[in-house]
Amino acid sequence: MEIHNSPDSAEAAAHVPDAHEDHAHPTWSTYWKVALILTAITVGEVWAYYIPSFVASRAFVPALLIMSAFKFVIVVMFYMHLKYDHKLFRALFTGPLLIAGTTLIALLFLFGHLTVFQH
Amino acid sequence: MSATVTHHYTSTGLDNRKIAIWAFIGSECMLFISLISTYLIYKGRSVVGPLPHEKWTDPSTGHTFAPILNIPVTSMSTFVLLMSSLFMVLALAAVQNKGRPLPANAGWWTRKLASSQLWLFMTALAGATFLGFQAYEFTSFVNEGLTIKTNLFGSSFFTLTGFHGAHVTAGVLWLLALLSIDARRGLGPSDALNVDICALYWHFVDVVWIAIFTLVYLIR
Amino acid sequence: MASTAIATPLAPTAYSGEQSGVWSWLTTVDHKRIGTLYLFTALFFFMWGGVEALIIRAQLGAPNQHLVSAEFYNQLFTMHGTTMIFLAIMPLSAAFFNYLIPLQIGARDVAFPRLNAFSYWVYLFGGIFITVPILFAVAPDGGWFGYAPLTTRAYSPGINIDFWVIGLQILGVSSLAAAFNFLTTIINLRAPGMSLMRMPMFTWMSFVVQFLLVLAFPVITIALVFLLFDRFFGTNFYNTVDAGADPLLWQHLFWIFGHPEVYILILPAFGLVSEVIPANSKKPLFGYPVMVYSGILIAVLGFGVWAHHMFAVGMGPIADTFFSLATMLIGIPTGVKIFNWIATMAQGHVRLNTPMLFAIALVALFTIGGISGVMHSSPPADLQQTDTYFIVAHFHYVLFGGSIMGIFAGIYHYFPKMTGRMLDEKLGKIHFWLYFVGMNITFFPMHFAGMLGMPRRIYTYDAGQGWESYNFYSSIGSYIIGVATLVFAWNFLKSRRSGAIAGPNPWGAATLEWTIPSPPPDYNFAKIPTVTSRYPLWEGKEADLESARFNAQEGKTAADFGIVMPYNTIKPMIVAFGLVLMFCGLLTSRVIIFLGAGIMIVSLFTWLLSPLEPEHH
Ligand SMILES: [Cu+2]
Numbered sequence: 021m022e023i024h025n026s027p028d029s030a031e032a033a034a035h036v037p038d039a040h041e042d043h044a045h046p047t048w049s050t051y052w053k054v055a056l057i058l059t060a061i062t063v064g065e066v067w068a069y070y071i072p073s074f075v076a077s078r079a080f081v082p083a084l085l086i087m088s089a090f091k092f093v094i095v096v097m098f099y100m101h102l103k104y105d106h107k108l109f110r111a112l113f114t115g116p117l118l119i120a121g122t123t124l125i126a127l128l129f130l131f132g133h134l135t136v137f138q139h
Numbered sequence: 140m141s142a143t144v145t146h147h148y149t150s151t152g153l154d155n156r157k158i159a160i161w162a163f164i165g166s167e168c169m170l171f172i173s174l175i176s177t178y179l180i181y182k183g184r185s186v187v188g189p190l191p192h193e194k195w196t197d198p199s200t201g202h203t204f205a206p207i208l209n210i211p212v213t214s215m216s217t218f219v220l221l222m223s224s225l226f227m228v229l230a231l232a233a234v235q236n237k238g239r240p241l242p243a244n245a246g247w248w249t250r251k252l253a254s255s256q257l258w259l260f261m262t263a264l265a266g267a268t269f270l271g272f273q274a275y276e277f278t279s280f281v282n283e284g285l286t287i288k289t290n291l292f293g294s295s296f297f298t299l300t301g302f303h304g305a306h307v308t309a310g311v312l313w314l315l316a317l318l319s320i321d322a323r324r325g326l327g328p329s330d331a332l333n334v335d336i337c338a339l340y341w342h343f344v345d346v347v348w349i350a351i352f353t354l355v356y357l358i359r
Numbered sequence: 360m361a362s363t364a365i366a367t368p369l370a371p372t373a374y375s376g377e378q379s380g381v382w383s384w385l386t387t388v389d390h391k392r393i394g395t396l397y398l399f400t401a402l403f404f405f406m407w408g409g410v411e412a413l414i415i416r417a418q419l420g421a422p423n424q425h426l427v428s429a430e431f432y433n434q435l436f437t438m439h440g441t442t443m444i445f446l447a448i449m450p451l452s453a454a455f456f457n458y459l460i461p462l463q464i465g466a467r468d469v470a471f472p473r474l475n476a477f478s479y480w481v482y483l484f485g486g487i488f489i490t491v492p493i494l495f496a497v498a499p500d501g502g503w504f505g506y507a508p509l510t511t512r513a514y515s516p517g518i519n520i521d522f523w524v525i526g527l528q529i530l531g532v533s534s535l536a537a538a539f540n541f542l543t544t545i546i547n548l549r550a551p552g553m554s555l556m557r558m559p560m561f562t563w564m565s566f567v568v569q570f571l572l573v574l575a576f577p578v579i580t581i582a583l584v585f586l587l588f589d590r591f592f593g594t595n596f597y598n599t600v601d602a603g604a605d606p607l608l609w610q611h612l613f614w615i616f617g618h619p620e621v622y623i624l625i626l627p628a629f630g631l632v633s634e635v636i637p638a639n640s641k642k643p644l645f646g647y648p649v650m651v652y653s654g655i656l657i658a659v660l661g662f663g664v665w666a667h668h669m670f671a672v673g674m675g676p677i678a679d680t681f682f683s684l685a686t687m688l689i690g691i692p693t694g695v696k697i698f699n700w701i702a703t704m705a706q707g708h709v710r711l712n713t714p715m716l717f718a719i720a721l722v723a724l725f726t727i728g729g730i731s732g733v734m735h736s737s738p739p740a741d742l743q744q745t746d747t748y749f750i751v752a753h754f755h756y757v758l759f760g761g762s763i764m765g766i767f768a769g770i771y772h773y774f775p776k777m778t779g780r781m782l783d784e785k786l787g788k789i790h791f792w793l794y795f796v797g798m799n800i801t802f803f804p805m806h807f808a809g810m811l812g813m814p815r816r817i818y819t820y821d822a823g824q825g826w827e828s829y830n831f832y833s834s835i836g837s838y839i840i841g842v843a844t845l846v847f848a849w850n851f852l853k854s855r856r857s858g859a860i861a862g863p864n865p866w867g868a869a870t871l872e873w874t875i876p877s878p879p880p881d882y883n884f885a886k887i888p889t890v891t892s893r894y895p896l897w898e899g900k901e902a903d904l905e906s907a908r909f910n911a912q913e914g915k916t917a918a919d920f921g922i923v924m925p926y927n928t929i930k931p932m933i934v935a936f937g938l939v940l941m942f943c944g945l946l947t948s949r950v951i952i953f954l955g956a957g958i959m960i961v962s963l964f965t966w967l968l969s970p971l972e973p974e975h976h
Contacts, residue, residue, distance in 0.1 A: 048232070048252060055225040059218065062352075066214045069357050081358055088353035092346050099224050100342045106153055108546070109161045116165030116574055119662050120172035124179075127611060130666070130678055131180045148887065150549040155470040159543045162573055166535065170577035173612060177585070177596070186603040287594050291602055294594035298585070 054098045061087050160336045164343045171347050174302055175354060178295040185290035189283060192359040207285055208356055209276065216272030217352045220307075223265030224345045227338045230258035234334045237327045255334075256321050262341065263314040266307050273304050296355065303351060306344045313337050386927035388472035389881055393479050394457030395777065398770075400483055401450035402851075406844060407490065408442035411435050413841050416801075420834035422822040432818040433500035434519070438493050440503030441523065444624065445530050446486045448758065451766045452627035453482075456541050456565050458777060462872035462879065463559045465550025465888045467922070470543040473931045473966060474536055480935035481533035488939060489526030492519065499523030502816065504617065505586070507597035507609035512590045518946065524587050525942045531576050531583075532938065538572035541565060550871070552890035552902075556651070559870045559893075560644060563651050564630030567658045568623050574662070575619035582612035591945060607672060614665035622661045624758060625725075626654060628765025629696060632718040635768045636700050638868035639715040640707025643894055646699045653692030660689045670738040671745045679738045686736035690729065697726055713787030714866075717768035720795050724760025728753055731806070746816075749809025755802040767794070767847075774851075775865045779877045780858030786850040793843030800836030804829035863911055869894035874907035881924060882917040884910050923972050930966040934959055 065087050068074055074083075097103040102110055128134050149155065188195025189204040196203040233255035241249060251257060277297070280286075287297040317337060320326060326334060387393060415435050418426045427435065457475065461468055469475050492498040500519050501510040510520045545566045549558070558566070585596035586609070595602035597609055637644045644650060666674060666682040674682075700722050709715065731753040735741040744750060767790075774782045808829040813820065820826055864873040871888055872879075873896060888895070888906035895903035917924045941955030 048229075051225060051228050051232075055222065058221045058224075062214065062217060062221065065353065065357055066210065069210060075359065084353050084357050088349055091349045095224060095342055095346050095349065099228050099345075100339055106151070108151060108153065108158070112158070112161040112165050113168075115570075116168045119574055120168040123169075123615060123662070124172050124176050126663075127176045128179060130611065130674060131605065131607075133179065133182070148551075149547040150551075150553070151547055153547065155543050155547050158546055159470070159539045162539050162542050166539075166573045166577050169574050170581060173578045173581035173615075177581070177608065177612075180605065180608065184603055184605070186601075287588070287592060291595050291604060294588070294596055294602075298588060298594065298596075 050098055054094055057094060058091055061091050154332055156336055157332065157339075160339050164339065167343065167347075171302070171350075174295075174299040175350065178299050178355060181291040181295045185292045187290050189280075189285045189289070189292075191292060191296070191355070204284060207280055207283060209279070210356060212272060212276060213352065213356050216269050216276075217348065219265050219272070220269045220345055220348050223262050223269070224342050226258050226261040226265060227341050230255050230262055231331065231334050231338045233258055234321075234326045235328055235331045237325070255326055256318065259314055259318040259321060263311050263318060266311040266314065266341075270304060270307055270311070273300065273307075299355070300351065303344070303347055306347070310337070310341050310344055313340070383927065385932055386929045388468070388476050388925050388927060388931075390457045390461050390469050390472065390475060391777070391879060391881075391883075393475050394454050394459075396479055397450050397454035397457055397482070398777075400479075400486065401447050401454055402848075404442055404446035404486060404490070405448075405451070406848070408439050408447055409841060409844060411439040411442065411493075413837055415439060416834040416837040418819065419830050421831065422820055422827055424819055427818075429818040430500065431496055433816075434493055434496065434498035436816055437499045437502050437523070438490070441489065441499065441527075443758070444503060444620070445527065446482075446490070448624050448762050448766070449534065450482055450486075452565075452568070452624075452762075453478075453537060455561070455627060455631065455766075455769055455773070456537070456568075458773065459872060460541055460544055460562055460565055461548065462776075462875070462883060463562045463870055464545065464548060464553050465871050465884060465890065466544065466548035467883050467887075468925070469540050470548060471540045472925050473928060473971065474540050476928075477931035477935055478533045478537040478540065480932045481529060481536070481938060484935055484939040485526055485529035485533060488529060488943070489522055492522045497522070499526075504613055505609075506613075507586055507589070508599050508604070508606060510586060510609075511597050513598075513600070520586075521590065521946055524583050524590065525945060528580065528583050528587070529939055529942055531580050534572050535576050538569045538576070542569040542573065545569070550884075550888050550890055553871075556648065557890055557893045560633035560647070560650060561627075561630035564626045564633070564654050567654045568626045571619045571623050571626075571658055571661065575616045575623065578612055579616035582609060582616070585609075585612075587945075607669070610669050610672065611666070614668045615662075617668065618665040619658070619661045621757070622657055624762050625765075626657070628721060628762045628769070629654070631765045631769035631772070632700065632721050634868070634870070635714045635718040635772045636703050637707075638772070638866045639710045639712060639718075640704050641710075641867070642703055642707035643869075643897070644699065645702035645706075646695075647893065649695055650699055653695045656692040657689060660685060660692075664689060667736055667741070670741045683736055683738055687733060690733050690736075693729055697722060697729075712771075713782070713784055713791055714768045714772035716788065716791045716795075717764050717771060720791070721761055721764040721768065724756055724764060724798070728756025728758075728760055731756065744809065746814055747809035748805040748813045748815060751815055752802050752805035752809060755798075755805070759798050759802065764794070767791075772866070774854070775858075775861030776872060776877050776879070778855050778858070779861055780854055781861050781865060782854045782858060783850050786846055786853075790843050790847045790850065793839055793846065797836045797839030797843055801833050801840060802836070804832045804836075808833075864896070869897040871895060875910045876913045880915065880917070882920065882922045885912060885915065885920050885922075886910060925972040926970070928966070928969070930962050930969070933962040934966060937962060 065084060068080065068083060074080055096113070102113065125134070151158075188197070189207040191208045192206050194203055194206060229252060233253050236253065237255065241253060285293050287293050314337065317326065317334060320330075384392065384396065387396075414427060415432070418424055418432060418435075457469070460466075489499070497517065497519055499505075499522050501515055501523065505520070505523055508514060510523075545558070545562060549555075555563075585594070588594040589597050595604055597606075598604045599606050633644055633650065664682055664686045666678060667686045670679060670682075700718075704719075731749070735744045735750070735753070771782055771787055774780075808826050811825045811829075813824070813826045813829075820830075861877045863876050865877075866873075871884075871890070874888065875883060884906075886906060886909050888910060889902045891900045891903055892898045896907060899907070937955050937957070937959030939955070941952050941959060944950070944952030944955055
């Protein structure tokens with residue numbers, strides 16, 4: 021919960037959206053690179069799906085989860101420009117996301133899908 | 140909606156609408172996690188088929204159902220949706236930079252990049268294409284014998300992906316509304332926030348699909 | 360600039376349209392008027408739910424009674440719970456969110472005034488939708504928690520549960536819309552200098568509650584969507600017989616929502632008494648930062664304890680241990696709050712007026728409810744207590760002793776601000792003592808009935824099990840509460856007309872809402888105040904006092920100060936009407952669904968395309 025503690029007018033003025041848009045904003049070169057990475061990872065994911073030996077291995081699920089998490093993160097950071105934006109937005113997104121993620125894991129455990137944790 | 144952008148004082152200097160959309164996105168995380176959790180909880184617990192990744196033979200008729208998920212088709216639609224996010228950021232950048240003089244030697248591509256109408260249209264088109272893929276997927280599943288009533292998989296699958304599809308539909312309508320405003324009076328830097336909010340929503344819907352594609356389609 | 364103007368008669372400003380008559384209430388976007396609408400509507404539903412409780416207590420007053428049928432009894436306890444939670448306590452809190460948050464942070468309105476009006480109308484229409492069926496004995500009858508598969512078509516074939524599923528879905532829209540609005544308001548509309556750690560405690564607790572709403576309501580939305588689909592479209596989410604559905608799915612989803620909901624019900628009341636106690640102890644709140652952090656901690660931990668409602672289903676030792684420990688842990692920040700209130704009073708000059716009595720009652724009664732709560736956080740104890748009247752006793756100490764007592768503390772404290780007149784102290788004290796005595800006579804014996812094994816939700820019982828006298832006391836007590844509520848209603852209606860004139864700050868309190876006239880003008884603050892202190896009227900520097908003097912001017916209009924006010928508009932109400940009509944269509948015909956959706960979409964577009972307020976010049 022790190023929202024401004026002293027929103028005096030000088031500080032507020034520094035964050036007026038118009039003044040804010042200019043600095044450190046991603047551009048076309050960032051956008052296409054992100055798109056390329058997204059495509060490449062998606063190709064990688066689908067490829068992995070079609071390798072029976074890999075699907076059968078222990079690494080399959082973690083690998084797919086990591087790849088998809090990476091895609092998730094770069095879209096949020098660059099396309100949703102969370103990396104460049106006010107930290108308040110980061111808090112508004114990551115807080116709920118953490119609670120949601122924890123809830124998911126807890127539910128899977130409670131319904132016996134996470135056998136790793138059960139003796 | 141943008142006719143009277145009046146700059147009221149705000150404590151953070153940020154616009155109210157942008158705070159509200161991020162809070163909304165946070166809320167949507169819980170909505171989709173509830174749907175995804177249910178899908179995963181019920182995974183492998185259907186008592187009859189068809190099933191997502193496995194063959195299933197109906198014991199009473201002896202008919203064998205193939206695994207129902209069509210990975211090649213969904214990979215295509217996933218790619219289209221990912222690209223729509225690229226188009227969306229280009230649309231936003233075009234709106235933000237509207238009115239800025241292009242360099243004298245600007246080529247065809249630079250001029251195209253500056254066209255907000257083009258990119259708004261492309262985003263909406265990509266969204267509509269995704270919905271077309273989904274319509275195709277749904278109808279072929281029904282033809283193969285999987286409906287929302289068939290089994291736990293059918294119920295949770297159609298509800299989860301249907302909810303996502305409904306979000307895409309709302310996004311396409313939103314984009315078309317922006318496009319029509321752009322065509323009527325032209326969107327400029329003073330409208331950037333309205334486009335940004337739509338873009339945040341759009342990317343979030345995309346991000347949800349990234350999770351669904353892996354958790355539902357790829358992980359067996 | 361207008362400080363030299365002589366007070367002009369209160370006339371509608373050129374900007375904001377009519378300020379009297381029914382039409383002005385239907386079209387208002389003023390947070391204070393919307394707060395007033397919430398207050399009246401929620402008090403009505405509070406009395407409605409109270410009447411349902413009185414019928415229940417009449418039925419249970421003696422063994423083997425047949426005042427109502429078993430089927431109707433099910434409807435009564437379901438609607439008593441649903442009404443009190445979703446139509447009374449939450450909207451009573453919303454009345455205070457509306458009225459107080461902008462005043463406490465020095466804002467002229469909420470962030471989205473029209474969305475605010477929309478939230479109220481959805482609440483009103485949804486409330487009517489879910490309440491009317493009991494008049495025709497077709498009300499929901501599956502308990503306020505609506506456990507599936509009991510509530511699926513197979514076991515509840517009637518229309519009753521349909522009203523519940525759809526009604527809660529509608530009310531969820533209202534709560535979510537309001538939560539986004541208040542969240543944005545608190546983050547973004549604080550006056551210069553009003554840092555987070557200078558916010559009044561009520562606003563702080565409201566802030567926490569908005570996060571809970573935003574994160575908890577989507578989960579019940581989805582749980583209800585599943586139930587709706589099961590009932591209307593034949594899906595299998597809760598179909599345990601044919602499809603192999605898990606009977607615990609509903610319970611988990613419901614309580615992931617349900618436990619944060621408990622804090623949604625109690626934290627606003629905590630906030631209110633945190634205003635009342637310092638004002639009437641003439642002393643700043645003891646341990647303000649700790650109060651803030653414990654509120655946040657309660658909320659965060661609140662998402663990790665839901666399964667303590669489910670110990671009886673057999674989740675296994677790991678889950679039981681985890682949820683038990685997490686639940687016990689919440690006792691710590693809650694206890695911290697209790698001690699801080701006591702410490703505030705301990706060193707202050709306590710004035711025992713009506714709001715203070717209600718506030719002290721909260722501290723005492725919530726402690727009892729909290730302690731019995733810690734008892735059933737232990738699974739072995741819970742297995743003895745669950746589904747007995749012990750639990751009923753527990754949560755009524757928390758919700759009546761806690762939420763309702765706190766809300767009444769707030770009503771007595773803020774009525775002067777809302778109306779400009781004082782509530783009668785003598786009637787107020789009669790009300791208080793009848794409530795205090797009545798609620799203890801009603802709910803304390805339930806502990807014993809529960810310990811003797813009396814199950815919840817039974818419609819009648821045989822004599823000779825040792826339950827008779829306890830039930831008799833409970834029923835007597837409930838009628839004392841009923842009489843007290845009439846005393847309050849009389850006081851409320853009488854004092855609005857003829858109560859003593861309050862003045863801007865009848866309690867000598869310290870925060871911004873007390874710097875402006877009572878009732879506040881439509882623009883709230885003639886000049887947005889500058890804040891240098893947590894208690895501007897007690898510890899404020901010259902800047903605070905200067906703002907306060909300027910804002911105390913009476914009888915001015917927005918036009919006098921050149922303040923732009925938003926237009927009144929009927930559109931949010933029409934959108935709300937379209938939305939509710941669309942849901943009604945599920946029960947009648949497809950034509951109605953499309954008609955409702957059409958009304959909603961068209962009016963939503965005209966809303967979005969019309970400006971909120973006149974353009975600045
Ligand atoms: Cu609980």
